[in-house]
Amino acid sequence: KFTKKPQASINAVTSINDGLKRLYVEKLKPLEVAYRFNEFGLPLLTDSDFNAKPMVMLLGQYSTGKTTFIKHLLKCNYPGAHIGPEPTTDRFVVVMSGPDERSIPGNTVAVHADLPFSGLTTFGGAFLSKFECSQMPHELLEHISFVDSPGVLSGEKQRTERSYDFTGAISWFAAKCDLILLLFDPHKLDISDEFKRVISSLRGHDDKIRVVLNKADQVDTQQLMRVYGALMWSLGKVLNTPEVVRVYVGSFNDKPVDETAVGPMGKELFEKEQSDLLVDLMDIPKKACDRRINEFVKRARAAKIHAYIIRQLKKEMPTMMGKAKTQQRLIDNLEDVFTKVQTEFHLSPGDFPDVDHFRKVLSTYNIDKFDKVKPKMIQAIDEMLGHDIPDLLTSFRNPYQ
């Protein structure tokens, strides 16, 4: 399914990804730094953000087959993988490409500049001790990383609390991931309170969610219909989106489908479903590349609007007297500043930052201390959006197209 990486055709820049990284460093980042865009909104991008592979996260009750699923796709165990009928995986494991097989403990991962996980330090030491990065050279991992996770707890077990913010961590990964697979098995259907909290923490990423009803060959067809129906019944209420979530029904391990319970039709169905899911997975890198471009463009526009707002604020400041008073008035009437920028540059109000958040951050600054906005910097962004990015797209195309 995967085509090889595209051949380099312009010196220095070897891919869309490389091109974006370079444009960021040369044109966008200087503007972001100059007007503190990162402190008002999105943190600065690092090399590791550009190098990060699309990620797929697996979530589900213990023993639903999350680790086995990854093993099935890789056709081998990842370093440190444990599979068993009792709760086995006790930590978050990012499975990714690396020069040789090794497991890097969470505390080390978090300080590694090459790895895009420094943000996880906010979850504290208790979390980091339950986090690791498992690396190995592998063709598939060149294109996708996986996040294996500890089983979501059911009813009774919940009482022994987690020592860290479990749903917070999942929410963090959900934002970074391209696909989130919720695994169920026919004997573990109940959506516990912790599972409900987990699903709530995925809000805003509903479009990334897929469901796998795994081990479907362990019950007969009529039972499977009951189980599947009950799953959809409760998922509809918990996910609370009008669109029906895609559920893949099958058995995702290396053994052939057990025909004794489900018969040849079941086997055929499961095999179709399994291949549908693989096709969806293989589609991720292509979609991720498109999405990265899209987000980069959105970010550039947002940074430009940010610069315009700073420019307008500085323009309204007096040169000599009454600075503090004017600053306060500007902050109080920030809406007016936004409207002026919007009218002057024919911008859509929906593209503007949240005014209350902006006001809050701005009040910790001295408007006078901001650098004067240089037209050259804004021109650079316009050039980038109008020429560099389109050129990049025609030179390279999405390598996964």
Add this chain to the structure above:
Amino acid sequence: KFTKKPQASINAVTSINDGLKRLYVEKLKPLEVAYRFNEFGLPLLTDSDFNAKPMVMLLGQYSTGKTTFIKHLLKCNYPGAHIGPEPTTDRFVVVMSGPDERSIPGNTVAVHADLPFSGLTTFGGAFLSKFECSQMPHELLEHISFVDSPGVLSGEKQRTERSYDFTGAISWFAAKCDLILLLFDPHKLDISDEFKRVISSLRGHDDKIRVVLNKADQVDTQQLMRVYGALMWSLGKVLNTPEVVRVYVGSFNDKPVDETAVGPMGKELFEKEQSDLLVDLMDIPKKACDRRINEFVKRARAAKIHAYIIRQLKKEMPTMMGKAKTQQRLIDNLEDVFTKVQTEFHLSPGDFPDVDHFRKVLSTYNIDKFDKVKPKMIQAIDEMLGHDIPDLLTSFRNPYQ
């Protein structure tokens, strides 16, 4: 499945039903009439209420196979049945046992003392012209009646409004029915606004609802899983009960399951589901008989409590002066009257009527005008509950047991 009607073993009373009817006329009805129980709560029972067969109502979009389903069970068309791919059934049709084949128009049905449908007159002439009773001699109809219904309208068609209170009529039938089947077909899954209103009007009868995903052999197995999943997804939200509704997946007509799309496994599954549904249907008369006894006993208890309340009210009325004032005070403090009765006879507050409703009805009466409560009448009820009904049950047992 059906055993023949039990043989008469005591003269005059030939079945549980007959026994209840006689007990009602001899012991319960006199008390209900004397203290106006019917005007405070449940209307008096008539012979037709005792003779009514358990009913099964079919609901669903047009062309989902409601009329065909009834034909399938009867192994013949009912008088006046129309089957076709366009909307065909344009009225509510009660299909029931009768000496010969005939269709009775709604206006006639409503005035027929033998038929338990006089309550439908409240829905007016526009409804009655869309209502009929279809009779024929038939072994199955000896035990169950069916209510065929006009297809629920989908999106666009809804704009042409019904000329009568459609959901009101359905709600009326739902209360009288023992089972409500919601039919869907794989190409007609959407739950329109009218369908949502119909489902809301079934509230309180959730335990009677079953769902049929009909014509399941018209799509391949993978599509069927999608369709079935989508159905459960939306039903879970619309029905809004924690228990998963039972869905029967199959094809309920006379033709054998079409194996081309669903294969032998699908065929086997559908046949299992079809026979499960038949077993459930055949179970209705037995359950209906148990329920009738249960409701009769509950009714007798309620009527007795009603008599106690009247007795207490009369006891607190003065013999000569200040009657109007006392009546007003009693009505205002009806809760106290209830509490006194409750304490005196060791009754549960949950068995008492709704105090506000009682107050409202009572204020249209003159307490003084109620007959004095005769201890004999109450004794008759106690005898009935303590001896007659248990005797009846040992003499006859549920004929469907």
